[in-house]
Amino acid sequence: MSGASAEQLLGKHQGEDWRARFLDISDLIEILRDCIIDDEYTIPDDLNEAIILTSRGNALKSRLIRKEEVPAKEAHLMCALTLGHDELFVDIEATDPKALSSSIGRQLRDGAIRFPFIYSRDLYDLFADLFEEEKDYLSSEETMRLLQAIPCGVFQYGRYIIGPSGLTEAQSGRALRFSKRVPAFHCSDPVCRDLHSVVFSTGHNAEINSQQHKLVRYLESLETPEADWTGLAMELNNLSETHFGDHWIAPMVTLLGDCLGLEELRTLIAELGDSQPIGERPELLEMAPWHSDQTIAAALDKLVLAGEIVVPEGEVRAPISTGHLRSGAYRLQPQLGSQGVRFVSGDPGLPTLRQRELIRKLYLSGNDDDRHELD
Ligand SMILES: [Zn+2]
Known part of the structure; x- marks a missing residue:
């Protein structure tokens, strides 16, 4: 049995306001999921206060606290980061995206949560200076050493732009997301021209990450299947269309x-x-x-x-x-x-498709004269 699909969720949530709010909140939560923190990270109050859980989320939170001995702050944020299972854990109407984005923005400026600057050569040069050997993977400590020496990255999640000044809102959405696999070095093989990637790690010992497996294990043990909340966000973003x-x-x-x-x-x-x-x-x-x-x-x-x-x-x-x-x-x-x-594109068929599209646009818009000219 599978849970509600993105189409079913779309049908259930028709309100424009609700949809816009859901998109904003799920983009902000994605930022929190993707960012890099160190092992000492503690959850600030303004972050948790901005996120209101549904009754389902609250029930899960108290279960994590009572039965799994998860600290209260971590339990709250863990439920939020999961967004939902068959039902939402985050109360979309009651959660304030503005308060949430201002907390994330402040933490970005303070360096409590980080994204690396991956453009140009800052990261490449620093990687060569710091590490003598080729590496596929950086420990949390090595990742932090690198991140502290390069500027804050620039990415965009939906309307939210991540950058040195924190979090700003763009007029239109875009998907320019950070993945922890980042191109960083050339190998010693003289004929290889590839730029090889290294995988960054986030602070696995930070309480919010080290407790995470308890929630995952519990959700996996549930009979009810998971609804496609990520798919809903993609549909709302028109990602499948573009x-x-x-x-x-x-x-x-x-x-x-x-x-x-x-x-x-x-x-x-x-x-x-x-x-x-x-x-x-x-x-x-x-x-x-x-x-x-x-x-x-x-x-x-x-x-x-x-x-x-x-x-x-x-x-x-x-x-x-x-x-x-x-x-x-x-x-x-x-x-x-x-x-x-x-x-x-690397796809050799694309130029032909583009040419056909161009001809269709120029000549086949329903005008007979145009069609005769094409003939
Ligand atoms: Zn190589």
Whole structure:
């Protein structure tokens, strides 16, 4: 027996307000799930106070405290991070996304929760300085050593942009999520050109992580199957729709972060409307996701064609450090050349599909004259 599907959950939750709130809260909870903490992490009160549990969540919380000897604060947050099972553990109407995001933002600024800056070469150079040998995996202590020496990362979960200034809200949603597997080094094999990845670890000894298995074990023992809450969030984000899209869903931010010089990045941010952009790469990059990928690509095209960003003929710039962050079914990657931005797929069939789509748009829109011209 399987639990409620994303479609069934969609049917059950029709209200626009509820849906928007659910999306915000589930994105914020994803940020908490993905971030890196050290072993000393303690849960701040403002975080737990922002998250209100449903009666189901509260029953689970008190069970964890009574039967599993989980500390109260950890029990509360563990239920929240799980979001729900057959029913939600987090009360979507009563939880305040603003309070939750302000607590996460403060913890990002304080460095209590971290994301690494993966663009350009900061991480690559530091990795080479810190570790003499090739490594597939970093312990929590090694991860923290690395993270403390590089700037705060720039990512986006739904409307929420993670960056050096904490958490800001963009006008439109985007999925630019952090995965703990990060490209970091070249190996000693002289013919291998791959950028190899290392896996970061979060503080497994922090109470919130070390107690987690008790909740997992309990949920697995339940008779009732789990509903697809993650699927619901994906449906609401229209991720399944954009997954097969052609343009504009490639993560433009990777192109800016990896392929523009600091001055070029400043010129672009100014072109996008931020009159006096200041700061280094992370601060500048944090301002870009405010704008849609279409807007960013159009601004970049304009600057390249006007010669304000000089890309000589024949030069093609492609993300390296973030070359793994491609998007959609066609694994699109943004690249920059002398004619501006393009989105490249490794799939050899895509150009034909694109050409067919172009012809359809130009000629087959129901106008007979157009059709005759095509003939
Ligand atoms: Zn290699």
